[in-house]
Amino acid sequence: MKEHLTVVTHPLVQHKLTLMREKTTSTAVFRQLLREISQLLAYEVTHELPMTTRRIETPLEEMDAPVLDGRKLALISILRAGNGLLDGMLELIPSARVGFVGLYRDEETLQPVQYYFKVPELLGERLSIVVDPMLATGNSSAAAVDLVKQAGAKDIRFLCLLAAPEGVARMKEAHPDVPIVTAALDERLNEHGYILPGLGDAGDRMFGTQ
Numbered sequence: 001m002k003e004h005l006t007v008v009t010h011p012l013v014q015h016k017l018t019l020m021r022e023k024t025t026s027t028a029v030f031r032q033l034l035r036e037i038s039q040l041l042a043y044e045v046t047h048e049l050p051m052t053t054r055r056i057e058t059p060l061e062e063m064d065a066p067v068l069d070g071r072k073l074a075l076i077s078i079l080r081a082g083n084g085l086l087d088g089m090l091e092l093i094p095s096a097r098v099g100f101v102g103l104y105r106d107e108e109t110l111q112p113v114q115y116y117f118k119v120p121e122l123l124g125e126r127l128s129i130v131v132d133p134m135l136a137t138g139n140s141s142a143a144a145v146d147l148v149k150q151a152g153a154k155d156i157r158f159l160c161l162l163a164a165p166e167g168v169a170r171m172k173e174a175h176p177d178v179p180i181v182t183a184a185l186d187e188r189l190n191e192h193g194y195i196l197p198g199l200g201d202a203g204d205r206m207f208g209t210q
């Protein structure tokens with residue numbers, strides 16, 4: 001991908017995102033919408049995957065048919081909320097390898113606190129797509145990408161649902177080589193580091209916690 005930031009403006013994505021933002025949307029509907037949007041975003045973030053051909057036989061004749069080239073890609077979810085994007089993406093890319101980076105944001109310092117890390121082997125030979133619905137200060141995603149790079153990944157993309165300008169700038173400074181795909185670029189962060197207008201706390205809305 002050439003662009004550092006891609007905003008997916010497809011009408012289905014934008015309509016579903018509006019429903020997710022509304023405060024009256026229930027946990028069950030929020031989760032279902034995130035699953036649906038994740039598949040549309042997965043379509044965008046994978047649209048330049050390398051291809052090769054394989055000789056196959058249709059019922060009528062042989063042909064060289066297009067297939068994905070290279071190693072299976074790695075989907076890396078930033079816990080917890082990343083799992084909301086992961087589930088839908090796995091339905092579309094069932095053979096993907098899966099990794100997890102456990103991080104939560106300290107509410108006072110807005111710095112990420114790590115509690116888990118497990119990623120697939122041979123990351124250096126795969127495309128890694130790091131997923132988290134929210135890119136706010138960018139501290140969590142920058143730290144997650146640092147860890148994924150330390151594990152060997154070289155070709156990395158970051159997929160989110162909502163991005164704040166502050167988070168995009170932070171990622172561009174820390175990881176200029178990592179393209180970002182998002183459904184919306186919102187206006188700003190509030191004094192608690194929440195995205196405005198945003199959708200609230202993605203993890204809490206997905207899992208019904210507070």
Ligand SMILES: O=P(O)(O)OC[C@H]1O[C@H](OP(=O)(O)OP(=O)(O)O)[C@H](O)[C@@H]1O
Pocket residue numbers: 078079080081082103104105106110112132133134135136137138139140141167193201202203204
């Ligand atoms: O860009 P940042 O300022 O770092 O904020 C974004 C992070 O905050 C949220 O996670 P949270 O810490 O709430 O953890 P959770 O997924 O367990 O709810 C979100 O899912 C991101 O990981």
Ligand SMILES: O=c1cc[nH]c(=O)[nH]1
Pocket residue numbers: 134136193194195196198199200201202203
């Ligand atoms: O707006 C925000 C910012 C960080 N994390 C969230 O879940 N929402």
Ligand SMILES: [Mg+2]
Pocket residue numbers: 081201202203204
């Ligand atoms: Mg949360």
